[in-house]
Amino acid sequence: MSAKPEIRIGMVGYGFIGKVHTLAYRLLPMIYDPFPVRIRLVGVSAASQDSTRKGVEQGEYEFGTTNWRELVARDDIDVINCCTPNFLHKEVVIAAMRAGKHVYCDKPLAMSLDEAREIVSVAHETGLQNQMTFNYRFIPAMMRAKQLVEDGFLGRVFSFRAAYLHPGYIDPQRPISWRLDAAQGGGGALFDLGSHVLDLVRFLLGEYEEVHAIAETFIKERPLPGKPDHMMPVKVDDLTLMMVRMANGAVGTLEASRLATGTNDELRLEIHGSEGALRFNLMDPNWLYVYDAREPGAPIGGERGFKAIETVQRYPPPAVLPGPKLSIGWMRYHIASQYDFITSLVEGRPSSPSFVDGMKVQEVMEAGYISARGKEWVSLPLG
């Protein structure tokens, strides 16, 4: 009945983030109007039978399997959406691209820079579309910030502060999981949270030139799930601080913390330039705060000050549900990110942020860990 083209999705992984991506796919045709394509949720694959069954039921996928290679092998799937733990990304993503699938992959791209480079190499070779879940680029306020930066609003950038702060691992009795296991996660707070904020800074300010990091593991052992007496060592960082110097001459600090008592999901960004400044906080997502230093500041008639630009649901067009005045929440950015990915497929423009962007972030994270181990500055790009 609908003459729209169809895009057929295979979802690999159905943990928290697999659910979120599934939910977003289901929302797209209502949120964006007109929506140029029909999304078909073909198959879902999770490690356990239970999760797979739940994925089918909740997401109304046509089928489920515990073997993700089945999804990759099918002809009736166009896109593989990779939501596995980090250690599986490389294998899934490369297999998918080798099988001719476009790929949408959760962050971080890989376990290491070497893995990331291998993935990017296959991406170039196969020429398929690929996009990272750097969903925070799609916050309306961040889309507006990008416009402003490109318009030269900031002038010469002096400095910035960026942080992604979570409180989730303060309890030392919280059990070990793949996110705390170097062999499965590859890194800790820096991988999980830092990847987002490193990408956002790069999105707005360009490439990193050198980095210096502290990577701390404050809580050095945690119990196995369900076994409070069986403690396992934790090797990944629960808090990483960085000082960085950007190619454009700006300096700044970055922080990723899982021990940030009092926060909920607090991604913050502040940038100071010679002509203007920007501020954003993910817990106050409806506004981008901008300061225009070109405005008159003299006593009489002074107009300078931070302005809370109403970005709300205004980006990107076309007009979206529920509407441009209504407050937004965390799901919004996933939806907008997947909208951008899906429309890039329809329109044949390159998906962005791509695996190359994922690799760039991987490189900075790797440089950060090298720096922290050696207590030294590390220059980018890595050799």
Added chain:
Amino acid sequence: MSAKPEIRIGMVGYGFIGKVHTLAYRLLPMIYDPFPVRIRLVGVSAASQDSTRKGVEQGEYEFGTTNWRELVARDDIDVINCCTPNFLHKEVVIAAMRAGKHVYCDKPLAMSLDEAREIVSVAHETGLQNQMTFNYRFIPAMMRAKQLVEDGFLGRVFSFRAAYLHPGYIDPQRPISWRLDAAQGGGGALFDLGSHVLDLVRFLLGEYEEVHAIAETFIKERPLPGKPDHMMPVKVDDLTLMMVRMANGAVGTLEASRLATGTNDELRLEIHGSEGALRFNLMDPNWLYVYDAREPGAPIGGERGFKAIETVQRYPPPAVLPGPKLSIGWMRYHIASQYDFITSLVEGRPSSPSFVDGMKVQEVMEAGYISARGKEWVSLPLG
């Protein structure tokens, strides 16, 4: 394959709010886990063929019709969801109940107190479940506020300030629509926005005793859609102010404005009691601000102050997607409201807020308009 009971929905009206309700129904099974029922979106009815087609396509309804009576007549529909302009509510809702359907109805319940009373009378007679879309009761912060009020947190309530502020009608060239037409909307800002805030105050503080209102129409004519030279008179209020006295002795002000320059979707509530205070703002929805006057306030060791309780996505249980730390937006309360309605059907408990609550709000609005016309206090209940 699923042994879950099914609840079959018929959606009457597919304008903005019909889309929102549809979207929420589609999300429920992913947001709440476990979700005890299978929602089937059976039919949708809109005034135009175009809207009906869009409803079918976006909402994946099984069929569409431009005749809402078809939905009411069908055996395979359990629930009628009424999202029409206000002037149709009475007819749709009564027909649905007479046909044995449970009803979920957008606010305000009716065009007048007489209509509302008639609806409530049929509801009592038929014994079917009925719920108002007073979705703001389901903001996590408001659910927490209700707990606190019931626990006696506020002590004796002295006063409150409540307002629902929108900027949508400041442009005098914005054309007339059913919301600006007394014959179709029944009222203006007070009906559209004020109904929400009147309900919230009643939810937290109980019944109204007397009201005094100003109802202003600042922009007294507007063009017909597409005909900028054809001006039509506007008879409904674009701004209503009220002073009220509650049965519990508290006094307060209420405001509903469509001319609130600088706001987006700003519902505010502040309550001062002898033992504590509450504050909430819909544009900052993740927190309920509470002040406990029982805490020590002396110079040394003082602890008094407003606390931003993290309500975020924590209410209601069970645990919801996307998770208890992640920021929420406007869709969240519709989802929670419809969750509550659907589970009330499954569990057989009375739906709430019910049409009786809708009628109570209708009564206060009517009293407000009477007061504004007569420039006098009006006591409740109306005779």
Added chain:
Amino acid sequence: MSAKPEIRIGMVGYGFIGKVHTLAYRLLPMIYDPFPVRIRLVGVSAASQDSTRKGVEQGEYEFGTTNWRELVARDDIDVINCCTPNFLHKEVVIAAMRAGKHVYCDKPLAMSLDEAREIVSVAHETGLQNQMTFNYRFIPAMMRAKQLVEDGFLGRVFSFRAAYLHPGYIDPQRPISWRLDAAQGGGGALFDLGSHVLDLVRFLLGEYEEVHAIAETFIKERPLPGKPDHMMPVKVDDLTLMMVRMANGAVGTLEASRLATGTNDELRLEIHGSEGALRFNLMDPNWLYVYDAREPGAPIGGERGFKAIETVQRYPPPAVLPGPKLSIGWMRYHIASQYDFITSLVEGRPSSPSFVDGMKVQEVMEAGYISARGKEWVSLPLG
């Protein structure tokens, strides 16, 4: 040694506000540079010997007396500063003017409109300078707001919300004092707090046309000081709400409360106009929040939003100590108000706000009490 002219002050009353005015006089020559005059604190008069002695010591007045008529009678005093309880204002102020003194008088001007009219009549007759302590007009943010309003920034004004909220009288054991005694204070929260906010609204939006008020006394008896068992009835309002209609067509609410749990010293003002909006809060005094509806609001390039204009210490010029970036507090507005008064004397321009402004506020307060007693709208001016 100094060729500057001298202005010689006599302070009548040395309670809290007398101390504040004294402190401000002592600061003026350091805060403003250049400062065109030498302030001489000649005499202070308080009801008790103790207070008088403290006034002399703290304020370094040349002498003290418990008989304020001594101050009024002296030739070496130019200005009488009236900080007595309200019931004495008329007598002190008229005697001072009759004796040829300029007068700076704490708010409210008088106990009633009749008294205020009598004072204004003597002021006109004697032609002396007179100024009310409507010190909040001199908040840098309010001075900036006044400029904006005069520049037409707001367009057509639709509505406003104004409130002055204090928590000081929530404790029912707080003893009676002159502020709670109708015979000495003349009124309650409306006189004490409401006079400020009524003046500010008038300063920015012009004259009142009609008012409707609720004046509540929630705590109906309080103990005598030091006698917790000897309860006295309280006749003055501890909370007054008003709905008002202004001569310019705007409508709004005003509130004065001594029972506003959770506040400290919270004077708030919000104004919505067709072209712009303003917001201010005395607990966040360094900024005036302005919204310019003329700015582009479209999706791409949208710039609308509330801007926190840095008013800080920037108004009025000349440059002030401690400097234009450093945060301000409550004393600042008294200092600026007295600076304006003193320089008006030096420059021979009419002091403002004058006793006429004090009388206008008195009239609105009186109308409010009449309205509250009669539960009816009261038009201004009163006959």
Added chain:
Amino acid sequence: MSAKPEIRIGMVGYGFIGKVHTLAYRLLPMIYDPFPVRIRLVGVSAASQDSTRKGVEQGEYEFGTTNWRELVARDDIDVINCCTPNFLHKEVVIAAMRAGKHVYCDKPLAMSLDEAREIVSVAHETGLQNQMTFNYRFIPAMMRAKQLVEDGFLGRVFSFRAAYLHPGYIDPQRPISWRLDAAQGGGGALFDLGSHVLDLVRFLLGEYEEVHAIAETFIKERPLPGKPDHMMPVKVDDLTLMMVRMANGAVGTLEASRLATGTNDELRLEIHGSEGALRFNLMDPNWLYVYDAREPGAPIGGERGFKAIETVQRYPPPAVLPGPKLSIGWMRYHIASQYDFITSLVEGRPSSPSFVDGMKVQEVMEAGYISARGKEWVSLPLG
């Protein structure tokens, strides 16, 4: 007439900060009641005749001189208040102590750690009272924070963020001054702003263990005053970033910037511990934000959140003018700091923060510059 002991002040330096200290001394007897001593402003010394004359006039000093050694030599002076440019601190302070004077000295203590050590050595030798102008320790919110930290409120401290942000030097045409001249100022943003924030962190969290810094000079030349074409090189930092590790195991970032577009006078502090968190911002000085992680956080009855403790003017006792509810500004902390110094003299308790505290901050700043030059971590204490 007054039996109070007298403390006689000699002020060396009458630039901006000399004025501020003078103003504060004049206010003390009114702000604190009772105030145990009589302050006599005996003499003031400034570099120019003009400034000296202004000091005498504004501050009502008994005499002025352009030779500070006159003040040091006089018998009728008890306290030397040192407000000179940094390069003179050592000479003035040591001469004063050698002459038997107590000393109150603006920050930073000296031009180098060597100088600071020499000053401390003379202080120990002479046994006189000495205090640094680390006035931000005396912000009511910081005094409350100190109590909380000492009570163990934070638990194990994980991390912090501290910054002092100013916008004052963004304009490249702002002329050179002693604050931009290494020979007179000794350092740049780190000395001027960083000394405050380094002290506050140490006040709350204890000693530094190692530091790593970036010290940037973005604007590398500036004109001579009044000679826009005569550019001089700037050698001092306009922005310094630090990562630090504390002796208690916490890690954090510190920043001092004179190029922080959009700020006014923004000192920020955030600390995350295992049991609680603290936040403060100097532009919002009336509250200390605290988060108690021991409170229940479960869905039903959750109470966790940041609380804005009303510190306002409540610290320190005794009761202060203008009162415990009224908003404070920047002058407040100087007044409280000088109150503490003066009362330490009266009561014979050791003044604090002392020159030893000044020396400790000097050491961290010196370590910071060494680190920035060598791009390496520097351990404390320095050898």
